[in-house]
Amino acid sequence: MKGPGTHPEVGASGFQLPPLALYVHIPWCVRKCPYCDFNSHAAGSELxxxxxxxxxxxxxxxxxxxVHGRELTSIFFGGGTPSLFSANAIGRLLDGVEQRVPFARAIEITLEANPGTFEQAKFAAYRQLGINRLSIGVQSFQEAKLKALGRIHDGDEAVRAADMARKAGFDNFNLDLMHGLPDQSIEDALEDLQTAIAQGPTHLSWYQLTMEPNTVFWNQPPELPEDDILWDIQEAGQALLAERGYAQYEVSAYARDGLRAQHNLNYWTFGDFLGIGAGAHAKLSSPEGRIIRSWKTRLPKDYLDPAKRFQAGERHLDQGELPFEFLMNVLRLTDGVPAALFTQRTGMPLADLAAARTEAEARGLLLKDPERLVATPEGQLFLNDLLQHFLP
Incomplete structure (x- = not known):
C-alpha cells in the first residue's frame, strides 16, 4: 500500500492543493441510538x-x-458501524481504492467499531489488511448510562474490546467517550475517564452529549446535568487527562505520545477529502483554487439503485465564504495554525482578515499573534462568538 510521493501545486495567488483524504461511509448499525443524528440505519438479517x-x-x-495527481494521506471508515462488514469486503474495497488512487507511505487507515461487534479473528484480519488505527465507540462504561444511551454493549464488553484491539495488533486506537450524560455526576464522569485511560488508548475523543434535531432525544429529551455540573466535569476531566499524559489538541480530542488523528487534522486544517458512500460529504479543490462541497445520495436503497446518481448535490464556495469556512475548522485546534495557511488553502491574502482579526483580538477571543491564527482559551469556549467576526 505504497504510492509515489507528490508535490502540491502552487498557484499565482499563493493557493496550494492541500493534502487529500478519503472518507468511506458504511450506513448500517445493529440499531439506531436515540442521540444519534448521523446517517445510520438498522441492519437487517443480511447486509x-x-x-x-x-x-x-x-x-x-x-x-x-x-484527485489531480495527489495521493491519499488517510482513509476513515465511518458509520453507522463499519465493523459490521467482513474483512473480505473491506479488503476488496481497499484494494480497489489503491488501484485508483495511490496511498502515501505513512497512510493512516482508521476503522470505527463498536464493542458489541468485536471478534478477535475479524479484527486481526482488519489489521493484516493495512488498517492501522481503530476508533472504538464506548461512550460510557457504566451500565445505567449505556442503557440510557441505547447502546448494545455493557462496560465489560467495552474493556474487552480495547484488550482485543491490542491483541489484534492495534497499537494506535481511539476510545470515544461522552460526558454530560443523563443523571451523571462529576464522580461518574471521572470514573468513566479513569476506566478509559486504564485501557491504554493512544487517543481519546471526550465530548459532551448534545441534543440534535431529528433524534429520539430531541423529541423526548432526558434529564441532563445542570450547567454548573457540566462545567465542573469539563474542568476536572481536562485536568485528569493532562495529568495522565493526554494532550488536548482540539476541542474534544486528546492524544498521547503525539499520536493525533491525522484524518481529523486534515479536516481541521481545511484539507481536501473525497467522500464515498450513502450520505457522504466531500470538500475538494481544483488546481486553480476553486473549492466545492458535495454530498452523496443519503438512503442506502437509493445509493444502491443503479438508476440513480451517487451525487445528490454540490456547492461552490465563493470567496466571501472562505474566511468563515476556513476558520470554522482551524480555530477548533488548541494551537491554531500558521497564519500563512490561510492563503495556501484559500488563495486569499491574509490582509483580508485584518479588520475582523483586530475586532476578535480586542474582545479577547483571538490571540494577538501575527504569525498564527489561534483562539484564546475564552475563544475556544465561545467559538461561535469568535466566528461571528468572520461571517460573510
Missing amino acids: PEEAYIDALLADLEQDLGH
Whole structure:
C-alpha cells in the first residue's frame, strides 16, 4: 500500500492543493441510538456487502477527476458501524481504492467499531489488511448510562474490546467517550475517564452529549446535568487527562505520545477529502483554487439503485465564504495554525482578515499573534462568538 510521493501545486495567488483524504461511509448499525443524528440505519438479517462495495468503487471512479495527481494521506471508515462488514469486503474495497488512487507511505487507515461487534479473528484480519488505527465507540462504561444511551454493549464488553484491539495488533486506537450524560455526576464522569485511560488508548475523543434535531432525544429529551455540573466535569476531566499524559489538541480530542488523528487534522486544517458512500460529504479543490462541497445520495436503497446518481448535490464556495469556512475548522485546534495557511488553502491574502482579526483580538477571543491564527482559551469556549467576526 505504497504510492509515489507528490508535490502540491502552487498557484499565482499563493493557493496550494492541500493534502487529500478519503472518507468511506458504511450506513448500517445493529440499531439506531436515540442521540444519534448521523446517517445510520438498522441492519437487517443480511447486509448487501458485495453490492455496496461495488457501489463504493463506482462512486470513487466518478470522483477521480478531483484527485489531480495527489495521493491519499488517510482513509476513515465511518458509520453507522463499519465493523459490521467482513474483512473480505473491506479488503476488496481497499484494494480497489489503491488501484485508483495511490496511498502515501505513512497512510493512516482508521476503522470505527463498536464493542458489541468485536471478534478477535475479524479484527486481526482488519489489521493484516493495512488498517492501522481503530476508533472504538464506548461512550460510557457504566451500565445505567449505556442503557440510557441505547447502546448494545455493557462496560465489560467495552474493556474487552480495547484488550482485543491490542491483541489484534492495534497499537494506535481511539476510545470515544461522552460526558454530560443523563443523571451523571462529576464522580461518574471521572470514573468513566479513569476506566478509559486504564485501557491504554493512544487517543481519546471526550465530548459532551448534545441534543440534535431529528433524534429520539430531541423529541423526548432526558434529564441532563445542570450547567454548573457540566462545567465542573469539563474542568476536572481536562485536568485528569493532562495529568495522565493526554494532550488536548482540539476541542474534544486528546492524544498521547503525539499520536493525533491525522484524518481529523486534515479536516481541521481545511484539507481536501473525497467522500464515498450513502450520505457522504466531500470538500475538494481544483488546481486553480476553486473549492466545492458535495454530498452523496443519503438512503442506502437509493445509493444502491443503479438508476440513480451517487451525487445528490454540490456547492461552490465563493470567496466571501472562505474566511468563515476556513476558520470554522482551524480555530477548533488548541494551537491554531500558521497564519500563512490561510492563503495556501484559500488563495486569499491574509490582509483580508485584518479588520475582523483586530475586532476578535480586542474582545479577547483571538490571540494577538501575527504569525498564527489561534483562539484564546475564552475563544475556544465561545467559538461561535469568535466566528461571528468572520461571517460573510
